[in-house]
Every structure is written in C-alpha cells, then in structure tokens.
Amino acid sequence: EAQVTQNPRYLITVTGKKLTVTCSQNMNHEYMSWYRQDPGLGLRQIYYSMNVEVTDKGDVPEGYKVSRKEKRNFPLILESPSPNQTSLYFCASSLGFYNEQFFGPGTRLTVL
Amino acid sequence: GQQVMQIPQYQHVQEGEDFTTYCNSSTTLSNIQWYKQRPGGHPVFLIQLVKSGEVKKQKRLTFQFGEAKKNSSLHITATQTTDVGTYFCAGPRGSSNTGKLIFGQGTTLQVKP
Numbered sequence: 001e002a003q004v005t006q007n008p009r010y011l012i013t014v015t016g017k018k019l020t021v022t023c024s025q026n027m028n029h030e031y032m033s034w035y036r037q038d039p040g041l042g043l044r045q046i047y048y049s050m051n052v053e054v055t056d057k058g059d060v061p062e063g064y065k066v067s068r069k070e071k072r073n074f075p076l077i078l079e080s081p082s083p084n085q086t087s088l089y090f091c092a093s094s095l096g097f098y099n100e101q102f103f104g105p106g107t108r109l110t111v112l
Numbered sequence: 113g114q115q116v117m118q119i120p121q122y123q124h125v126q127e128g129e130d131f132t133t134y135c136n137s138s139t140t141l142s143n144i145q146w147y148k149q150r151p152g153g154h155p156v157f158l159i160q161l162v163k164s165g166e167v168k169k170q171k172r173l174t175f176q177f178g179e180a181k182k183n184s185s186l187h188i189t190a191t192q193t194t195d196v197g198t199y200f201c202a203g204p205r206g207s208s209n210t211g212k213l214i215f216g217q218g219t220t221l222q223v224k225p
C-alpha cells in the first residue's frame with residue numbers, strides 16, 4: 001500500500017531533550033516536506049527536500065533540523081525542544097514539487 | 113511577504129445548504145491545490161488548478177481559479193455530513209520553482225444533520 005508513515009504518533013517530552021520524528025514513504029517520491037499545524041494558523045512549512053541530499057528551509061525552520069540521506073526517509077530533528085514547539089506535525093511527499101502531496105498520519109508533540 | 117488568506121475561518125450549515133470557501137493570495141500563483149482534512153485526520157489532496165479561469169468539478173464540489181491567478185474558490189452544493197472537515201488551499205511561495213509551499217489557514221465546515 002502506498003503510504004507515508006510517521007513515528008511516533010504521539011510524544012510528550014521535556015524541554016531540552018533531543019528528539020527525532022521519523023518519516024518514510026514507499027512511493028519513490030522525490031519531494032518531501034515537514035509541516036506544523038497550529039490552531040488558526042493552518043499548515044506552515046518547516047523544511048522541504050527536492051531530492052536526496054537537497055534540503056531547504058520553509059517558513060518556520062528555527063529550532064528544527066532535517067536530513068535526506070535516502071530517498072524514502074526524511075527525519076525531523078529537534079535538538080533542544082521548547083514548549084513553543086508543541087504542535088501537530090505532518091510529513092508529506094510528492095512525485096515532484098508541483099504534484100499532489102501525500103500526508104502522513106501526523107505526530108502530536110507536547111513539550112513540557 | 114506573500115500571504116494566502118482563506119475566508120471564512122468557520123462555517124456552520126444545515127445539511128443540504130451550499131457552502132463556499134475563498135482563497136486569496138497577495139501574489140500570482142502558478143497553480144493552486146486544495147486539500148481536505150477530516151477531524152483527527154491528515155490533509156488529503158482534492159484537486160489542482162493551473163490555468164487562469166479554470167473550473168473543475170468533482171461531483172458536488174466545484175473549484176475555480178481566478179482570471180488573475182490570485183484567488184480561488186471551492187463550492188459545495190447540497191452539503192452532506194460527510195463534507196465536515198477543514199479545507200485548505202495551497203500554492204507555491206515566491207517564484208514557482210523554489211520548492212516552498214504556502215497554505216491558507218483553512219476553512220472549517222460543520223454540517224448539522
């Protein structure tokens with residue numbers, strides 16, 4: 001089944017404790033992206049990747065890192081999480097930048 | 113900077129009534145996509161519009177892209193309870209090949225049976 005998977009789905013952590021949210025797609029998509037969703041603000045792009053080894057900042061990259069060492073995986077790293085990073089996070093992939101995006105199920109992160 | 117605004121933010125309708133959400137960009141968009149997110153779910157792609165003045169239909173849903181390619185609308189005829197959710201528009205930010213996408217804040221539709 002073609003899909004985007006994210007892990008974990010739910011995470012409660014404390015300020016400053018490094019964490020990684022994994023994202024994997026099995027559709028051989030070139031484009032991958034991370035978003036955060038907050039009430040009233042819609043989806044805001046954190047980082048994106050046009051292809052392997054190519055990543056770039058979206059609108060809200062502060063406090064986040066990503067890597068794209070393989071085509072299928074695009075992990076989101078929070079080196080030192082803070083409470084303002086409490087949010088619902090979505091990973092998405094698409095064949096190319098202009099194509100429909102397939103979203104993962106989301107990761108709800110709470111930073112205390 | 114570039115903004116994409118959606119109105120209204122919320123809409124409550126009686127089942128059977130029509131519904132429209134509007135998406136307005138401060139700059140011209142090369143294309144626009146629409147997504148639907150059910151409560152507790154993830155966004156799901158509905159459609160992409162590319163041409164100026166383009167109109168596309170999917171059953172009870174009608175999508176339009178403005179002549180100036182700065183606005184778009186989604187109209188649902190005779191809403192059903194299955195239409196409940198948040199509808200987002202999205203387009204490329206800045207020049208068309210940057211890889212950056214900007215989403216509107218979304219319109220949340222509630223349908224009373």
